[in-house]
Amino acid sequence: MTILVVVLALLATACTRSSGETETGAAETTAASGEGTDGGGGGSGDFGDLTEVCGPGDASGATAQGVTDDSIQVGTISDPGFVGRQGLNQELFDASEVFVEWCNEAGGINGREIVDVQRDAKLTEYKQRITEACQEDFMLVGGGGVFDDTGQDERLGCLLPEIPAYQVSAEARESELAVRPLPTALDELPIGAMQYLQEEFPDSTDAVGFITGNVASTITVDAQLQEAADELGWEKAYEAQYNSVGEASWTPFAQAMQSAGVKGLVYTGEPENLAKLLQAVADIGYDLEWTLTGGNALDQRYIEVGGAAVDGTYVYSAVVPPFLAEENPATQQYLDLFDEYLPDGKAEALLGFNSFSSWLLFATAVKECGSEVTRSCVFDAASGITEWTGGGLHAPSNPSEAETPRCGLVVEATADGFVVPEGFEATDGVFRCDEESVLALDGDYGEGATLDSVGKSIDDLE
Structure with a gap:
């Protein structure tokens, strides 16, 4: 059950949520290394039972914030810089890096390279990282923050869609403008x-x-x-x-x-x-x-x-664990990609599999949009998917209806x-x-953040 995976708010040191001034985090960018690639797709873009997730193409145009003729910039949030538990959820950054390297070597998405900005919330700076992503990124993909309740209004206010690896708070778990590969419904x-x-x-x-x-x-x-x-x-x-x-x-x-x-x-x-x-x-x-x-x-x-x-x-x-990799080709491929692109990464941590599934969902939606990669097109394509397994990494889910697997x-x-x-x-x-x-469930466990609460509607998404 994904929500129990993310109760890492129980950490080895006390902390308070920051609501003060914006503090710039040490963002790290991942794109293709260039080594071993020819710009036209250097490897297979198939993953598990998904075919041609990534590959060359002729997409072009500055169609949205973060999108150019050649690239799509997205952001990934995690908390590895938290002083009380260094490396907290580093697997989100690691899985994202592996996906980006693999996908770009295969040719990108319709030929556009992915540029991933790793935004370290350090546990207490989630709101600040959202504010920065609002100014630069096309979407948020493959991440999550322990204190994700602190930035939902800001994310919705700037109409920044998200395909997260996990969410913790009620505000985030059922927030609008998000598509969840492994939903964790409140009810x-x-x-x-x-x-x-x-x-x-x-x-x-x-x-x-x-x-x-x-x-x-x-x-x-x-x-x-x-x-x-x-x-x-x-x-x-x-x-x-x-x-x-x-x-x-x-x-x-x-x-x-x-x-x-x-x-x-x-x-x-x-x-x-x-x-x-x-x-x-x-x-x-x-x-x-x-x-x-x-x-x-x-x-x-x-x-x-x-x-x-x-x-x-x-x-x-709901995720096939690493010790069953011999029985599940997608799990084995995921581990093999880590061996190839990030051999010292956190390959066997469960949240990494969630993150990789988020990236696969993102790439599938972007590919469907062709050259006209806009937030509204990608969000609509992703939220229209009714059955999803991350290529076989996990049990079937329904991102469209946000149903628990x-x-x-x-x-x-x-x-x-x-x-x-x-x-x-x-x-x-x-x-x-x-x-x-x-x-x-019958209990009242909160509710998600809405576009209406920040004076926006889905019709504002472009």
Whole structure:
């Protein structure tokens, strides 16, 4: 579930949102390196089951901001410069760089080279980066910011469309003028992993604990999970919030869960903190039957920190994880492109796959527009796509309707690595697809930013 991947607002240091003056960030530009290319397309522009995503052509004309005869400038936002966690979500920049290098070597999009400006929001400067992108970029593609609620009015005010890798806040998750390859609707929740746990551990759901960080985005997700648990008939035995700055000791949480008789834990937050919590649980000699957390734990670092204590951690993913690359050609191609263009990049981080899917969607829409690349044409083309898998990187989604994917798979963490657990029954390739795996929520979890709120309408988009 994508929104749980992005609850990296639970970070290892405190922070405040900046609402002051614009501060210029260190933007970094990626275009073709020129090495090994002839300007006419030096390689295949096919990806997964998508054909000729990129390639040569005769597109021309300065048809919109950021578009020239020869190039299209777009922006990508991420937070790797955040001082409290250097490299935070660097995979968004890495996946974008790999896509741009690969696409440009294949000939660009209809012959136009992509120029990607990496805009580092450093966690607290999202609004400033949006303001800069408004002045220069054609669109935003393949990125996301933890504090994305701070710039939605500015983005809509300058009519800057976005195809994000992820979004966190309610304001962003259902904002207008955005097309999402993997939507995370506010009124729906994928519950495939919860259904799996209920089937595999039927005697454990009468004593469930809930722990989340003390920031708004994760508190919202925790509330959604608790609503789903209640709908499934689970009984809550314990709930707590931890300090997102970090806890000096996780033992009090472990002891409290032991006292409450918690059998299974639903955790929303940063995975290294979870690993430390589970170590504390093991240290007092207590055993949980299972732990459910978000896809951001699909990272070898989680296992390195937690060791054997992470056994029995389950996550739900709509993205084919890297350890299944041999079974999924698109995943293998993605990893191969990293080997070719950015061998030291964060190739196996889940958000990178989301980013690459965003770029593929962008390129598909731009190609459809031919020479007349305008924001309205590209946005209309992208938002008209009703079935999307990123070439096979992830489960089918419906960007047009912003529906939560109906397919996913359960992954289990062990001390030796990640596996698909016994008992998980796939119906379509590696995924299990079921309308019943997505729950309609009744709670009020906020609403998205609108064009009307900033005095604009979709008719203003050119």
